[in-house]
Amino acid sequence: MLTVRHLTKRYGGTTAVDDLTFEVPPGRVTGFLGPNGAGKSTTMRVLLGLDRPTCGEALVGGRPYAAIPEPAREVGALLDASAVHPGRSARAHLLALARGSGVARTRVAEVLEAVGLAEAARKRIGGFSLGMRQRLGIAGALLGDPAALVFDEPVNGLDMDGVLWVRRLVRDLAGEGRTVFVSSHLMSEMQLVADHLVVVAAGRLLVDAPMDEVIAAWSHTRTAVRTPDAALLAERLGAARAGGDRAPEVEVEPGAGGELLVRGLTPEQVGDVAHAAGVRVHTLYREEASLERAYLELTETAEEFAAGASDRPGRATAAAKEHA
Amino acid sequence: MIAASPPPARTAAHAPVPAPSTPRVLARALAMEWTKLASLRSTWWCLGLGAAGMAAFALLMGVSTADRFAEDPVAAGEFSYARLTSQGVFYLVQFAVLTLAALAATGEYATRAITTTLQAVPRRGVVLAARSAVAAGLAFAAGAGMTALGIGVLWGVVGSYAPLDAGYALGTVLGAGACMAVLAVLFVGLGTAMRGTAGTIGAGFLLLLGIPLVLQLSGLQELNDAAAYLPGAAAIEVYAAGDVGFYTAPHDGPINIVTVLGWAAAAQIAGYTELRVRDA
CATH class of the missing domain: 3.40.50.300 (P-loop containing nucleotide triphosphate hydrolases)
Structure with a gap:
C-alpha cells in the first residue's frame, strides 16, 4: 500500500x-x-x-x-x-x-x-x-x-x-x-x-x-456519419428516439471533419434514419470511448475551470464529473 | 500438452521483519560501496597510474642519485629514502588518491545512480560513512603500497651506496598510507558537498598544491607559514617525519596530524550536511 x-x-x-x-x-x-x-x-x-x-x-x-x-x-x-x-x-x-x-x-x-x-x-x-x-x-x-x-x-x-x-x-x-x-x-x-x-x-x-469509470464518465461512444445532406440528416436524427421515451436523448453535433457526431443512436439506427429520409451516407462508424478521449476532455474541463474560477482543483473535478 | 496452471505466485506479503542494526546496515553499505568501486576500471587505472608514476619517479631519482654517489661516495651518508619517496607521494600519489576519492563521491551524481544507492540504503549518513571508509581503505593500501614500491625501486638503484633502515622505512610506508587514507576521507566529504567531479578535483588540486605554492611564492613569511596549515603540506610533514626536503612548516609534530584530521572532519561535516539537507 x-x-x-x-x-x-x-x-x-x-x-x-x-x-x-x-x-x-x-x-x-x-x-x-x-x-x-x-x-x-x-x-x-x-x-x-x-x-x-x-x-x-x-x-x-x-x-x-x-x-x-x-x-x-x-x-x-x-x-x-x-x-x-x-x-x-x-x-x-x-x-x-x-x-x-x-x-x-x-x-x-x-x-x-x-x-x-x-x-x-x-x-x-x-x-x-x-x-x-x-x-x-x-x-x-x-x-x-x-x-x-x-x-x-x-x-x-x-x-x-x-x-x-x-x-x-x-x-x-x-x-x-x-x-x-x-x-x-x-x-x-x-x-x-x-x-x-x-x-x-x-x-x-x-x-x-x-479505469472503466473514467472512460465512462468522460467520454461516450458516438456514431460518426458523413453525408452531403448534413442539414437534413441532422434534423431527422434530432427527431429520432431509439426506443421510446425512456431511451437517452439523441444529441447531434458537427464533427471537426464535416461529419455529424451522434450520441444516443447506434450506427444501425443512424443508417435506418438516413435510409428513411433518403439521405446519402458516405461513411458510418462507431467512435469507441477511449482513455485518450476521456483524458483530453478531462484536461480541457480542468483548464476551463481553472481559467473560469479560482476554484480548488478537487471541487473543479467533482463539478466536471457532474457536468459530464 | 500445455500446462494450464499459472506460474506459482510468490508471496507478496512478507512477515514483518525486525529493523537491522546500524552495524549491520553499515556492513552492507561497505560491501555495496566496495563492490561499486572495485567494479569500475577507473579505480584500477587511478591506482595503476599512481604506482607507475611512483616507480618512474623513484627510478629517475635513484639513477641520478646513484651517479652523484659514484663520484662522491661521502654524500651517500646523508641520503634519505624517506625524503625522496615522500616527495613522490606529495607530487604524484596524493593526486591519484584525490581522483579516486573524487570519483567515488561524485560519480553517482554525474550518472544519477545516487538514486538507486539511496533506495538500497536510505540512511544517508551510513552511505557517506561507508563510501569514506572504502575510499580510505583503498587509499591506505595505495599510499602504503606505492611508498613501499618507491623505496624498493630506490633501494634497488642506490642500495649499494646507502643502506636502508627497514624500521624507518616502515614508518614512512605506514605514515603515507595513513595520510592518504585521511586525504581520501577529506575528498569524499568535499566531493559529496560539491557533487561535481571536475570541481572536486580542481578544488583538491588547489588545496594540495596550488594554494601552498602561491602562498610560498608571496615572499611574506606569514603567508609562507600559513601554507603549512593546508592538508597536503601538513600531511607530508607527517609521513616524511619532518624530513620533507623543501620548506613547509615552522612546526613539526602532532599539530600536523591535527591539521590533516581537521580538514577531513570539516569536509565530512560539509558533505554530510549537503547529503542530508539536499534532495538526492
Whole structure:
C-alpha cells in the first residue's frame, strides 16, 4: 500500500506537486497518468525518500521510506533507467545493490534471467540499448522480491517485444497480490495495463477512479456519419428516439471533419434514419470511448475551470464529473 | 500438452521483519560501496597510474642519485629514502588518491545512480560513512603500497651506496598510507558537498598544491607559514617525519596530524550536511 497525503513539493518558486492525495492499494495496477511535467516523477521521488516533501507525506506501507526496516523487500522502483554507471557490468551493478540492501546474491542471477539479460550479465552497461537498460532497471526493482513496485515510464525505449513483456509483467505482479504503481504519459498504454487511474495535471489531482469509470464518465461512444445532406440528416436524427421515451436523448453535433457526431443512436439506427429520409451516407462508424478521449476532455474541463474560477482543483473535478 | 496452471505466485506479503542494526546496515553499505568501486576500471587505472608514476619517479631519482654517489661516495651518508619517496607521494600519489576519492563521491551524481544507492540504503549518513571508509581503505593500501614500491625501486638503484633502515622505512610506508587514507576521507566529504567531479578535483588540486605554492611564492613569511596549515603540506610533514626536503612548516609534530584530521572532519561535516539537507 502506498499512501500520498496532502503532498506538496516546491522547488524554489515552482510547485511541482500541489496538495496531492491518493492511495495505491495492493492487488491491482494503478496507473499514474499525466502530461510531462505534471509531477509524476516528483511524487515517486518523494515516495522513495529521495526528495523531501514541502508539505504532507508520502508513505510506503504506512511509513516514510527512510523508516522502512528492509526497504528492498517492501518496495522496488525503476525511476530512471539511464541512472546507472556505464562502466559497470549489469551483474556488478545488481550485485552492489543486493549487497547494500541485504538481499541474497543468488537473486542477482535470478532477476537477470527473469528480465532476459542473463546473456549480457557480464557486459558493460555503457553498451546497452535503452531497452536493455529498462530491463536492467526492472531487474533492480525486483531484486528484493518486494511487496510494492513503482515504475516510472517503464515502456520508454522498449521495442514491441519489450512493451508486451512489461505489460505482462506488470499484470502478473499485480496478480500476485503486489502493489503496482506505474506512471506514463501514454494514455493508450495505461488503458492496456491499469485497473485504476490516478490522473494529475500541473501537480494537481484530476481523477482517482477505476479505469472503466473514467472512460465512462468522460467520454461516450458516438456514431460518426458523413453525408452531403448534413442539414437534413441532422434534423431527422434530432427527431429520432431509439426506443421510446425512456431511451437517452439523441444529441447531434458537427464533427471537426464535416461529419455529424451522434450520441444516443447506434450506427444501425443512424443508417435506418438516413435510409428513411433518403439521405446519402458516405461513411458510418462507431467512435469507441477511449482513455485518450476521456483524458483530453478531462484536461480541457480542468483548464476551463481553472481559467473560469479560482476554484480548488478537487471541487473543479467533482463539478466536471457532474457536468459530464 | 500445455500446462494450464499459472506460474506459482510468490508471496507478496512478507512477515514483518525486525529493523537491522546500524552495524549491520553499515556492513552492507561497505560491501555495496566496495563492490561499486572495485567494479569500475577507473579505480584500477587511478591506482595503476599512481604506482607507475611512483616507480618512474623513484627510478629517475635513484639513477641520478646513484651517479652523484659514484663520484662522491661521502654524500651517500646523508641520503634519505624517506625524503625522496615522500616527495613522490606529495607530487604524484596524493593526486591519484584525490581522483579516486573524487570519483567515488561524485560519480553517482554525474550518472544519477545516487538514486538507486539511496533506495538500497536510505540512511544517508551510513552511505557517506561507508563510501569514506572504502575510499580510505583503498587509499591506505595505495599510499602504503606505492611508498613501499618507491623505496624498493630506490633501494634497488642506490642500495649499494646507502643502506636502508627497514624500521624507518616502515614508518614512512605506514605514515603515507595513513595520510592518504585521511586525504581520501577529506575528498569524499568535499566531493559529496560539491557533487561535481571536475570541481572536486580542481578544488583538491588547489588545496594540495596550488594554494601552498602561491602562498610560498608571496615572499611574506606569514603567508609562507600559513601554507603549512593546508592538508597536503601538513600531511607530508607527517609521513616524511619532518624530513620533507623543501620548506613547509615552522612546526613539526602532532599539530600536523591535527591539521590533516581537521580538514577531513570539516569536509565530512560539509558533505554530510549537503547529503542530508539536499534532495538526492
